[in-house]
Amino acid sequence: MDKKQFKQFLTENIMILDGATGTELQKLGLPKGECPEKWVLEHPDTLVEIQTNYIKSGSNAILSCTFGGNSTKLNEFGLGDKTVEINKKLAALSKNIAGPNCLVAGDIAPTGLLIEPFGSLAFDAAVDIYKEQIRGLLEGRVDFFFIETMLDIQEARAALLAVKESCDLPVCVSMTFDNNMRTLTGTDPVTALIILQSLGADAVGCNCSVGPDGMLDIISAMKPYARVPILAKPNAGMPKLVDNKTVFDMGAEEFGSYGPKFIEVGANILGGCCGTSPDYIAQISEKTKALKPSPNIQSKFSAVTSSKKTVFIGDNNPLVIVGERINPTGKKKLQQDLILGNTLEVRRLATEQVDKGAGILDVNVGMPGIDEKETMLKVVNLLSNMVDLPLCIDSSSPDVIEAALRLYPGRALINSISAEKIKIEKLLPIAAKYGAMFVILPLSDDGVPKTAIQRCRLVEDIYDIAQKYGYTKSDIVVDGLVMTVSVDENAALETLEVIEWCSRTFGCNTIVGLSNVSFGLPERNWINSAFLAMGICKGLSMAIANPSSDMVSNLKFACDVLIKHDKSANNYIKHFAENNPDKKNKEHNIQKSPAQMPIEERIFEAVVKGNSEEIITFIDEALNNGKSPSEIVDNSLIPGINKVGHLYDSKEYFLPQLIKGAEVMKKAFSHLEPLLYTGESYTNKSKVILATVKGDIHDIGKNIVCLMLRNYGFDVYDLGKDVSTELIISKAQELNADIIGLSALMTTTMVEMKNVINAAKQAGLQAKFMIGGAVIDENYAIEIGADGYSKDAYEAVKLAQKLTST
Structure with missing residues (x-):
């Protein structure tokens, strides 16, 4: 199935996926702690039974049994060198089961590691890990790819790029969000959607996370911004322990009743995650068989993002100030830092511009005496962790821009692409590959056109080429290209004419660099501010400026009110409440550098x-x-x-x-x-044992808890993952542990927690128990006799402090 066929199918039909293959395998004898991929290859009849039942229940697409099929996961069982072989055989097995009337998606899931800039695994190393798995799935003849249960937008990007760089098959990407509608690394549903669909995903959505009721809100939030089909694969409610077995609190019929609701809010692809047997898929298939997918809302929007925040541009949104300060031109301190490899001045300038109300940060590190690519990556890495604002990547080097876009965990803005032959030929394919918005600079190899008419023609020429790469007018921003009025008195008027034509006639967003217009004149803020006001009247969307200029900043907020881009003057009121003279004078007296x-x-x-x-x-x-x-x-x-x-x-x-x-x-x-x-003595040497329980090989959350507890002075003994009850009890006795912390990510392994607690009581241990993991909640902790539950690493610290203070 190619991308066009995939899109056509989802325009006309609801695609029904399968359910929780892992729990079905457990029912048929998959031992806890065993590698599912290896076990299925040794017991192929089990997968035949499971997937045949899902197909009979209405699934018209099934996922290959390769959730743990990347080399990082397989290495935990000593099977990393067989990654391609295992994935090929499992994909081929599902293809044989599916027959001609059911599709097979190559299933790709997290490595369990955090990817740069958020973690230690190099981004390209992550891409290569996924490419190896994808090679096996392609050899097994999958029809499309399904990247699922992604907790980190950067890992989702790595997997998506790996597919794009390996083949032209369709690819779906599914994120996992918490109850606050954020991923583990802080991405909200709309931001995730915009990043992934811009990067080339053919469908985007959510799996695991929550039950159907909570997931409806996530899909509803995504739909208005969706340019691709939306998918939903919820759990069967929340897990509970009944007779020492994990069960879910939602029956198949109730689960199926949510099918029409998902279609109504915009889902095109439905399936089930934890706890959903073929009975659940049968119900959702039956309830939706007469329904057709809702068309995407044809809303026009322009947006760039960081990993945690989306900034909308134009279309009745407030004017966006692009902070211009991270640029070494004329800044000796920044130049010196960049030469020495330091980022202290970058930190200061970024913080200052965020505090002053910038909406996007321009990043330019081009100067003699440094490796620009290496420096750009270092700064992008820093800012991706440090600030929420999206970045504008600013360089004259296509190689530097590509390196930055590849690493950047959001949808960036490129500054800029002109009609110069070398720029347009090299940069447009790069921009399209990474889904970036870009600034059109209306100049050519012949130089800067003096008149607005000539510039507008260049804009049309560049856009005509950009359309061939899939760009729409919502994906571009035109630079009016203002020159200094001290040299050419018509400069400002020509630029204003370009802005007006773009916004009123051509229909795209615009940007100007404010400081250019006043170069060489005294009291430049007056010229800059007046020109900004005139530009806003002509439809200006963005301005590259110093957000620390009170005159420019105040005028921006005032204009937003006057042209109805600031509803109820909320932003204006907030801005002046925070910046009133009395308050600023008081703060100035006590503020220190x-x-x-x-x-x-x-x-x-x-x-x-x-x-x-x-x-x-x-x-x-x-x-x-x-x-x-x-x-x-x-x-x-x-x-x-x-x-x-x-x-x-x-x-x-x-x-x-x-x-x-x-x-x-x-x-x-x-x-x-x-x-x-x-x-001296500084100790809080309460002894804590941490372990992921037997049968569970997920440990990213446990590792973060370990790091945090050690930083709070606890003496932590990390036993790792897939740890037996006997080892946990033995180590606790040896150390006379104060706390035993247990983690589980899977519903099939959470029951091991109760076994450990029971064994500890029988052994007479006095240690307190705290538990955590994606499938765990407070009620479960009470049910199994744990002393507390923590939902994340910081809660674990507070709980450990509480347990050791009593």
């Missing part, structure tokens, strides 16, 4: 901001000033990591910021540790 802050505050801020570059310098300065190691820990480091935890708790921070803060804390403790234990 970082250099003026007491050293304790600088250490605290380094932890909160994830500033690993300066933490050791700050600690050494504090020690030289007579601060004791324990004072640094108690007065700066612990309050800092507590602040990170509070921000994470309030959803202002997400997993990447939590990890960065923990890493800074770890670095600081490593530096202080010899001093702490040779002359």
